[in-house]
């Protein structure tokens with residue numbers, strides 16, 4: 040088995056929950072397999088109690104869909120699946136149907152590196168029910184994780200205020216793909232490099248690093264260890280100074296820095312990986328400056344996250360480069376995004392689209408019906424509000440009212456003529472054919488940077504951010520209310 044990105048470029052059609060396959064079978068039996076439906080993938084709440092989310096993972100989704108095909112080995116596995124009384128789960132004619140199944144959906148999606156908000160679709164799938172259903176689990180798996188990590192990385196990079204953040208997470212990540220996908224998403228979110236060499240090879244992310252305590256411990260003295268490292272890497276020396284006594288380690292780094300200088304080389308800097316990082320970085324800075332090494336960088340690491348980085352900044356820590364592992368790649372304080380995938384419309388026998396809502400006790404959980412999209416309004420390059428609208432309804436360009444999907448008393452009037460606008464869902468597949476040119480990872484990362492710049496800083500605060508306005512266009516709000524009331528009446532037996 041290949042454990043690389045090749046994995047996504049090969050056939051992963053069975054990477055789904057069993058119930059998607061049993062539903063597919065039951066749709067087929069009921070003659071509903073080809074009935075057209077629309078599903079939306081969206082999240083309900085920003086992760087990390089933040090005020091924004093950074094979309095990521097679409098590249099993997101495209102690979103997945105391009106390779107959506109039941110092959111012989113997949114069908115052989117399904118063929119021998121037995122239920123509790125020993126009879127086959129799937130009848131042969133259904134497996135034949137799967138064998139000839141071609142991917143024919145329309146997919147529209149928010150581009151990677153786009154700032155996203157709750158309830159707006161990140162991905163919209165339109166196509167035969169069976170195909171839409173089979174895509175639910177893999178799409179959620181891919182988008183949930185990469186979006187979560189890209190968002191975490193963006194928060195960490197915001198806290199670092201433009202200073203380089205090196206991603207060091209491989210050893211603590213959730214398995215092999217957890218590490219690879221996290222390195223990719225972390226780079227989208229603004230990290231400068233990864234320590235994960237395979238992520239470098241697969242995705243073209245710059246690879247960087249320093250050295251470990253083991254290097255120091257393998258020598259008699261720290262000084263010898265630094266000297267030997269400088270021999271091997273005269274142009275790339277970042278000395279880890281905290282193995283024995285941090286400030287003495289800085290003295291040794293300076294000694295080797297002087298040796299290097301006598302050979303026409305410059306040490307890059309030092310790394311501190313324990314203790315009070317504010318105290319030691321300031322002391323180290325004074326020592327390095329005093330010894331004539333004002334350009335030497337101070338790298339800090341040790342269980343860092345956006346909150347500790349912000350705290351160190353507020354303490355005027357003299358840190359120039361941030362090494363962040365565990366808390367970034369595991370999204371330590373919130374291990375899942377919780378995005379969902381819900382049916383919002385289905386075509387009836389007359390060929391008309393019927394919008395659908397799933398009614399919930401919590402208004403937060405009532406989905407948005409119909410075939411909808413999101414428009415972002417900008418003023419002087421700053422995003423001012425998002426409007427979720429029905430694609431087949433005209434929008435009054437003179438003035439629109441957007442209504443909060445959770446609290447209908449929260450409304451905002453907008454005059455579209457005063458703003459620039461961008462429709463967020465972009466066509467990715469048209470009836471199974473890819474119509475989207477995939478951007479490079481660097482382009483995605485640049486998009487993330489400019490998207491974050493378009494967002495007011497009040498929405499980017501790490502704690503208690505200001506809520507960015509996202510509302511339903513009036514027609515969509517009324518449709519939703521109507522459907523909810525109808526469904527509730529029916530439930531109450533008052534039909």
Ligand SMILES: Nc1ncnc2c1ncn2[C@@H]1O[C@H](COP(=O)(O)OP(=O)(O)OP(=O)(O)O)[C@@H](O)[C@H]1O
Pocket residue numbers: 312313314315316317318340341342343347350351354
């Ligand atoms: N000045 C500071 N302000 C806020 N947090 C800090 C500061 N200095 C270090 N930290 C953080 O405090 C935590 C310290 O972790 P811990 O208690 O394990 O100490 P340590 O220095 O790693 O100990 P050890 O020497 O055993 O490795 C880390 O998450 C580190 O990033």
Ligand SMILES: O=P(O)(O)OC[C@H]1O[C@H](OP(=O)(O)OP(=O)(O)O)[C@H](O)[C@@H]1O
Pocket residue numbers: 207208210211252312340341342343362363364365366
């Ligand atoms: O702290 P993180 O954000 O995960 O960053 C990666 C950590 O991995 C390395 O050492 P490791 O933690 O393996 O050992 P150590 O703590 O004993 O140095 C490195 O020195 C960092 O401390």
Ligand SMILES: O=C(O)c1cccnc1
Pocket residue numbers: 207208234247248249250251340362364
């Ligand atoms: O290169 C480093 O300094 C590094 C790499 C992985 C984990 N911790 C540190």
Ligand SMILES: [Mg+2]
Pocket residue numbers: 341342
């Ligand atoms: Mg550690």
